[in-house]
Amino acid sequence: MALIEVRDLEKIYKTGEVETRALRGVSFDIEKGEFVAVMGPSGSGKSTLLHMLGFLDTHTSGTYKFDGKKFTEYSEDERAHLRNKKMGFVFQTFNLLPRLSTIENVKLPLMYSDVPEKEWNERAKAALEAVEMGHRLDHLAFKLSGGEKQRVAMARALVNEPEVIFADEPTGNLDSKSGEAVMSVLQSLNEDMGHTVILITHETYTAQYSERILELFDGELAKDFKVKNRNSIKDGHFKK
Amino acid sequence: MKIKHTIRSATGGLKVHKSRSALTVLGILIGIAAIIMMVSLGGGAEGLIVGELGGLGAETIVVRPGQEPTGPADFSNTLFADSIKERDVEALKQKGNVPDLLDIMPAVIVAGSMSYEGETFQPTIMGGDAEFIAAAFDVYPVEGYAFGEDEIQQNADVVVIGDRVREELFADSSAVGEFVKVNQRKMRVIGVLPPKGQVAVLNVDSLAIVPHTTAQTYLSGRDYYNQLIIKISDPKHVDRAVVDIERTMRISHGITDPDDDDFYVETQQGIVEQVSTILGALTVLVSSIAAIALVVGGVGVMNIMLVSVAERTKEIGLRKSLGATNKDISRQFLIESILLAASGGLIGIILGSTFSFLVFLIVSNYFLPGWTYVFPVGAAVLGFTVSSIVGLIFGIYPAKQAAKKSPIEALRYE
Numbered sequence: 251m252a253l254i255e256v257r258d259l260e261k262i263y264k265t266g267e268v269e270t271r272a273l274r275g276v277s278f279d280i281e282k283g284e285f286v287a288v289m290g291p292s293g294s295g296k297s298t299l300l301h302m303l304g305f306l307d308t309h310t311s312g313t314y315k316f317d318g319k320k321f322t323e324y325s326e327d328e329r330a331h332l333r334n335k336k337m338g339f340v341f342q343t344f345n346l347l348p349r350l351s352t353i354e355n356v357k358l359p360l361m362y363s364d365v366p367e368k369e370w371n372e373r374a375k376a377a378l379e380a381v382e383m384g385h386r387l388d389h390l391a392f393k394l395s396g397g398e399k400q401r402v403a404m405a406r407a408l409v410n411e412p413e414v415i416f417a418d419e420p421t422g423n424l425d426s427k428s429g430e431a432v433m434s435v436l437q438s439l440n441e442d443m444g445h446t447v448i449l450i451t452h453e454t455y456t457a458q459y460s461e462r463i464l465e466l467f468d469g470e471l472a473k474d475f476k477v478k479n480r481n482s483i484k485d486g487h488f489k490k
Numbered sequence: 491m492k493i494k495h496t497i498r499s500a501t502g503g504l505k506v507h508k509s510r511s512a513l514t515v516l517g518i519l520i521g522i523a524a525i526i527m528m529v530s531l532g533g534g535a536e537g538l539i540v541g542e543l544g545g546l547g548a549e550t551i552v553v554r555p556g557q558e559p560t561g562p563a564d565f566s567n568t569l570f571a572d573s574i575k576e577r578d579v580e581a582l583k584q585k586g587n588v589p590d591l592l593d594i595m596p597a598v599i600v601a602g603s604m605s606y607e608g609e610t611f612q613p614t615i616m617g618g619d620a621e622f623i624a625a626a627f628d629v630y631p632v633e634g635y636a637f638g639e640d641e642i643q644q645n646a647d648v649v650v651i652g653d654r655v656r657e658e659l660f661a662d663s664s665a666v667g668e669f670v671k672v673n674q675r676k677m678r679v680i681g682v683l684p685p686k687g688q689v690a691v692l693n694v695d696s697l698a699i700v701p702h703t704t705a706q707t708y709l710s711g712r713d714y715y716n717q718l719i720i721k722i723s724d725p726k727h728v729d730r731a732v733v734d735i736e737r738t739m740r741i742s743h744g745i746t747d748p749d750d751d752d753f754y755v756e757t758q759q760g761i762v763e764q765v766s767t768i769l770g771a772l773t774v775l776v777s778s779i780a781a782i783a784l785v786v787g788g789v790g791v792m793n794i795m796l797v798s799v800a801e802r803t804k805e806i807g808l809r810k811s812l813g814a815t816n817k818d819i820s821r822q823f824l825i826e827s828i829l830l831a832a833s834g835g836l837i838g839i840i841l842g843s844t845f846s847f848l849v850f851l852i853v854s855n856y857f858l859p860g861w862t863y864v865f866p867v868g869a870a871v872l873g874f875t876v877s878s879i880v881g882l883i884f885g886i887y888p889a890k891q892a893a894k895k896s897p898i899e900a901l902r903y904e
Binding site (some may be wrong): 304306307326330331333334335339341345347349350358361363410 | 492495502506804805808809810811812813814815816817818896897898901
């Protein structure tokens with residue numbers, strides 16, 4: 251059984267009288283442990299798809315099964331718990347709470363979980379060390395550089411050891427060096443720690459860090475293929 | 491999320507906008523401060539008034555002629571009524587009539603002036619028993635002595651004066667033994683009272699006490715009394731003594747229907763109750779003003795919470811994406827609103843009690859030495875609770891608005 255099963259998924263936005271069909275019947279499966287990139291030009295529906303997969307938004311028709319259970323069968327609270335325990339999000343704009351310290355930002359998902367409080371510090375520290383931010387625990391988030399912010403955001407995404415990490419244009423606001431660092435972390439999360447990673451990007455170069463690409467065009471799935479020449483950065487050395 | 495962490499997030503939210511939070515709670519602050527001040531100052535005033543009126547002691551009962559006044563204009567009846575005479579005193583003195591009676595003093599109030607070597611002053615000239623007054627008002631002569639039964643029997647021309655009278659007529663020279671003219675009659679000053687101020691309805695300092703027999707015979711030329719002051723043996727038996735006094739007076743006056751009474755009996759308890767009633771009415775008035783201030787303050791809190799929810803749309807979305815349930819979100823904003831309002835209440839309590847303490851310091855030092863400071867513990871607890879409840883009530887709507895936001899709409903918000 252696939253972790254994610256999508257069948258004929260549709261999403262229609264209504265703005266007054268105008269209907270926008272952001273997704274027009276998309277179907278695919280994603281297995282546990284995959285690293286998938288969703289590509290497409292802006293307006294192709296890739297962000298809409300990610301919001302749906304990440305339980306942040308509802309679909310109009312079709313079915314979406316996560317862990318063998320339909321989205322519509324989860325209650326509102328169960329969706330929140332699922333986002334908390336099984337999903338981690340990395341956003342283009344980082345979305346850290348600026349007045350909290352690095353470690354407090356990472357602790358946020360733990361506060362909404364059933365992890366006992368005495369483990370919070372240890373787990374948040376471990377997550378920050380995994381993204382090489384262990385030296386900046388008490389820095390206020392708004393004082394960090396863009397690359398550092400995104401790494402903190404990744405620590406926040408993985409602190410609850412989720413099954414899937416959703417990354418929505420994670421390199422979009424970063425310079426190429428910081429972007430590469432972020433991609434290398436995502437790759438190691440997938441390869442070394444076994445997290446499923448779903449990446450949204452419009453750059454082919456960034457998409458090639460993944461092992462499979464879903465290409466969207468005008469709300470439809472145009473292509474679904476394996477990446478042949480994957481980008482890879484290991485231990486700071488760029489490999490191709 | 492545990493309540494502890496929710497509170498921490500909520501205080502964080504408030505700290506970001508310190509001055510805005512401070513301005514928002516102003517309404518609640520004013521409302522609570524008003525309540526605290528009113529209760530504190532009202533308590534002090536009540537203590538003072540009750541203390542003064544009660545200066546005569548609960549064991550003191552006053553019988554006045556005429557009908558009981560229902561308003562200020564009625565008091566003239568009391569001054570000119572002539573229904574209380576010596577036979578009433580004799581009747582009341584009989585042990586069988588009023589067993590609780592310990593002592594009785596008829597009093598005569600005479601209008602007039604007093605002069606000494608060209609200085610003139612208009613004291614309250616009271617015909618009575620100086621020893622009785624000294625004991626009743628707890629004011630004993632600092633110089634000379636108080637006259638008693640002997641001087642009263644002899645219609646003696648003696649006078650005991652209050653501190654203000656002494657100061658006006660004698661300034662720094664000695665008064666005892668000097669002769670003064672009271673309404674053209676020569677009298678000897680035999681005692682001077684210490685400064686005492688107001689006791690019950692009398693200002694002791696401007697009192698000139700002469701034997702009531704002297705007052706009746708030489709000063710007023712009247713055979714009736716303006717009041718009878720009665721001391722009973724035990725203040726617990728006031729009600730019983732009042733019944734006995736009324737019955738004795740009615741027999742003495744030949745009255746069968748209490749509606750025809752040409753006298754009335756005043757107890758200290760009755761006066762204290764009247765004052766409490768007036769202060770109670772004032773309390774209700776100020777409380778309703780404070781309640782309006784609290785409602786206005788609550789609307790202010792709601793307004794600012796709605797602004798805060800709108801501003802933090804993105805934070806709400808993020809928290810939801812990290813696993814916050816609707817309940818977590820609404821609770822965070824609700825607690826923020828309660829903390830906001832409750833801190834306003836707390837500051838109001840501090841400011842209100844500080845201000846009323848300052849008023850107490852000024853009043854007690856310069857105007858009314860008997861004023862006491864009361865920290866209203868009950869009102870403080872109530873004020874804190876009420877402000878928290880205001881925060882809760884006016885926080886519900888913004889908190890629901892916050893919880894209703896869809897995570898994706900919230901995350902997209904810039």
